[in-house]
Amino acid sequence: MTQGRHHFWKTMAAGLLILAGFVLAGAPAVAGDVPVPHPAKAAKGEKCVAPIPEMRRNHMNLLKHQRDDTLRKGIRGNPFSLKGCVDCHAVPDKAAGGARTVRPFCQTCHSYAAVKIDCFSCHTGKADEDKTALKAMDNPHKVTARLQDYLKQRSVVK
Amino acid sequence: MARLTDNYHKLTDHGPFFYALLFGHAIVILLGLASAYYMEHNGHYVTGMNNQIVWGMPHVFAVFLIVAASGALNVASISSVFNRLAYKRFARLSGILAISLLAGGLAVLVLDLGRPDRLIIAMTHYNFKSIFAWNIYLYTGFFVIVGIYLWTMMEKRMNRFTTIAGYSAFVWRLILTTGTGSIFGFLVAREAYDTALLAPLFIASSFVYGLAFTVLVLITMCWTLGIQLMDKEFVTKIRGLLIIFTVTVLYFTAVQHITNLYATQHHGVEGFLLLYGGSFPTVFWLGQVAIGSVLPMLVLAHPKIGPTRQGLSTASVLLLIGGLSQMYVVIVGGQSYPLDIFPGMEATSSWIDGKFGSYIPSVPEVVLGVSGISLTMFLTGMALKVLPFLPNPVAGEE
Amino acid sequence: MSNIRDNDIDKARRQFMTGAVATAGMTIAPGFMLYTAEARPAGTAADPKVRWGLLIDISKCDDCTVCVDACKKENGWQGHRGDLTDAQWIRKVDLKDKNTGVKSSLPVMCMHCEYPPCVDVCPVGASMKRADGIVLVDKHICIGCRYCMMACPYGARSFVHEEVHGQKTHLPRGQGTVESCTMCAHRVDNDQIPACVEACNASGREAMMFGNLRDPNSDISKRIAEISTVKLRADMGLDPHVQYVNF
Structure with missing residues (x-):
């Protein structure tokens, strides 16, 4: 006892x-x-795909929902893609030898909040600088225009 | 009849030997964890596994331990289901050893995953068509059912439920090993597997491995405590059981190979495993058959050595070597024979086509595998200290 | 929330479809092929009435590796160890008939089975078949158990044995997960043909044909109707969507 x-x-x-x-x-x-982090403004684009408070609170759910839609159902072209984040928010990154990556943007808040993310063990965080690849969904207008040009040539559409 | 009222005790009066054992096992467990970290940190290229031999030593040890887990429950099942009083004293030990073996095997299996950090996904996402997913339920169910079974044995007010719990555990373990065997048996793509026989073969093997582990733990405890836990009658019974189970495994192994050999199209894979396939025929004939089955049976059958504790422990060690050999041939050997995508053609490529698999296990993956055995022993040792699993020494024998 | 992109493309599609006579496929520019009958607007899910398939004419296939090289380039799985720990999504297999000694060469990749054993065995459901028959690994939930690799009769899958850098934007790859040919789902969803087929066509061999097996008017279906095709390991009844001709 x-x-x-x-x-x-x-x-x-x-x-x-x-x-x-x-x-x-x-x-x-x-x-x-x-200090409370202040992530850099997006490198391009005027405003985000959703209001900033919504993105701050919910970006992970939006991304997760869309990732399943895209991969499992094959739904493409919706706005909440990780690729979309990278496209706008990639900034020159010292850790990547000056290449544009999204890491600084994500890390600013994620290290403050101590939330580890697992996106970039598979996804590249680098902005796609490869302009030779046809990126149809990045630029639907281009594809639409291309389609219409073609169809006009074939006189399918007047 | 005295055995009916036999008591149990916690492991208390032991010498430093027991701590040395625990310490040794703890070291191996730490080395195993370090190996797992090394493999995960660098990626699996640091192991001997590759895109042809996708499952290697960790799986050999893991499946070996998981199969042994259900077999370790034998002694308890014989006492509760088949009402053999001679086994009742060892039922608790048998239960806790079964749980520890399963934990050891699963730990190795999980630490070898490509993404062990995602283990939670295996608990939240299920594909109910997958035999693997069923096994996740079978394993967790095994922990729960054997846990309840132990409770009914160890808590007096629950004793009246022991029989029903014992039956449930018995049925569950048969299903569990069927599931484990079917992980391979359902693989229609590979000629070495694709047979329902793997389920009964694994069940027979589980009887051997589990009983051998039980014997070795008991004998280690006898050394540790300097007392005698097994009486002559029990030794004789175990001796008989080990012989019967080993013969059963040999029987199913023979049937499996002969069935496969009947079809001429399978002579290639059978020739590979039994005659010319590099290390596999050696491991099969020398490891599994000669050292792991025939030799222990000779030891057990010997009129002088057979019915002794030394005979029993020697045979058990040999049987476990045989068991590991068997798992190696089944798991690694089965993957090493090339896939027959183009019957009647010689296929070559920069990839796996037409090639016999080459697998040289690396040190870390072997250490990870061995650490599963250490984890099992460590857990069992700790359990014996915490709760009264061990039977009291037999009276009237030195 | 309405999506401007979707609406735009839908409008274009509607205009396009009203005038379009359903044809199987037409080439706009080399390597850019439109499948009008199957074209799917952005924001809509893969169509269960579609079954994407490949037809490989072995008589037109020599020992070149343009399909393999194109796949490596498109999907970025170039390994550097030179052993079986490297990924290989598509490989060239050289065959020699044991009786006649006749030699042939053909590409082998994920067969995109109608009844894929990899999907059956995956414990977490990471191995999956899309509604249009494309078999994929959901690397978000793959735990790296490799059971699918044990189950695949074609050896089509690779386990990523080390950390990956420099992934393609459209093709995430990561250590500890399993991967295989995606039939270039990212291209197919953009009305493009798989990179291997495109490269084979560009090389002038035209040994590979891609299309919708469930559309009787598609080129691939018409061709299959004319000839007898070979499905690898047909004995297993997996109904692979990659088929061979002139074996």
């Missing part, structure tokens, strides 16, 4: 120590030692 109580006090003492540690370590942080 005495042994048990002894153990109890040891646990309590350890608990108090840890608690004190938290208070001491936490105090300056609350005082604002870590």
Whole structure:
């Protein structure tokens, strides 16, 4: 019995120590030692695909929903694509040797919030600078125009 | 009849040997974790596995332990389902060993995944057509059912449910091993698998592995405590069971190969596994058949050595070597024979076509596999210290 | 929330369809092929009435590797170890008939089976078949167990054995997951043909044909109606959508 109580006090003492540690370590942080992040403005485009508060709160759900739609159902061209994020928000990144990546934009908030993301172990965070590839969905107007040109040639559409 | 009222005890009066064992196993577990980290950090290219031999040593050990887990429940099942009182004293140990073996095997399996960090997905996304997904339920169910079974054995007020719990556990373990065997049996694409026989073969193997592990744990405990836990009658019974189970495994193995050999189109793969396939015929004939089956049976059948504890433990070690050999030939050997995509043609490519698989296991993946055994033993050891799983020593024997 | 892009493309499509006589496919420019009968507006899901397939004419296939090279370039799976830990989405297999000694060469990739065993065995449902028959790995949930690789009779899948850098924007790849030929789903969804077919055509061999197997008017269906095709491991009844001719 005495042994048990002894153990109890040891646990309590350890608990108090840890608690004190938290208070001491936490105090300056609350005082604002870590500045609230201000991610850079998008490199291109005038406004985001949804209002900023909505994006801040919900971007992960929007991305996740669309990723399943795209991959599993084959739905293309919807606005909330990771590729879309990269296209606009990629900025020159020292870590990538100056290439435009989305890493600085994502990291600013994600390291503040200590949320680890798993997007870029598979997806490239680099902006696609390859202009030779036909990127139809990036530019639907171009494709539409191309289609119409072709059809006019064939006199299918007057 | 005294055994009916036999008591159990926690592992307390042990010498430093027990701590040394635990410590040794803890070291191996840490090495296993380090290996897993090394493999995950670098990617699987640091292992001997590749796009042809996709499952290697970790799977050999993992499947071996998972199969052994259901077999370890044997002793408990014999006491509760078949009402053999001689086994009742060991039923608790048998249950906790089964749980530990399954945990050890699953840990290895999970740590070898390409994305072990996504383990949660295996719990949240199910494809109910997948035998693998069924197995996830079978494994978790096994933990729960055997846990309840142990509870009914160890809590007096629950004793009246022991029989029903024992039956449930018995049926569950048969289904579980059927599931494990079917992971391979359902693979129609590969000639070495694609047979329903793998299910009963795995069940027979589980009897051997599980019982061998039980014997070895018991004998280690005897050393540790300097007492005798097994009486002569039990030793004799186990001796008989080990022989019967080993013969059964050999029987199913023979049937599997002979069935395959009957069809001329399968002579290629059978020749590969049994005659010319590099290490596989050696591991099969020497490892599984000679060292792992015939030799232990000779030891057990010997009129002097057979019915002794030394005989039993020697045979058990040999049987486990045989078991690992068997898993190696089934798992790695089965993948090493090229896929027959173009019957009647010689196929070559920069890829796997027409090639016999080459697999040289790396140290980390072997260490990861071995650490599964250590985890099992560590968990069992800890459990024995915490709750009364061990039977009291037999009276009247030194 | 309405989507401007969708509406625009829909309008274009409607104009296009009202005037269009349904033809199987037409070439706008080399390598840019339109499948008007199947063209699918952005924002809509893959059509279950479509079955994308390939027909490979072995008599036109020599020991060149343009299809493999094009796939590597398009999808960025170029390995550098030179062993079987490298990915290989499409490979050239050289065959020699054991009796006649006749030699041939053909590309083998994911067969996009109607009844894919990889999809059956995947514990988490990462291996999946799209409504239009394209078999894919959802790398978002793939745990890297490799059971699909055990189950595939064609050895079509690769496990990514190391960290990947420099992925293509349209084709995420990552360590610890399984991958295979996507039949260039990202191109097919944009009314383009798979990169291997495009490259084979461009090389002048025209050994590969891509199209909708369920449209009796598609070139591929018409061709299949004329000849007898070979499905690899037809004995297994998986109904692969990649078929061969002149074996």
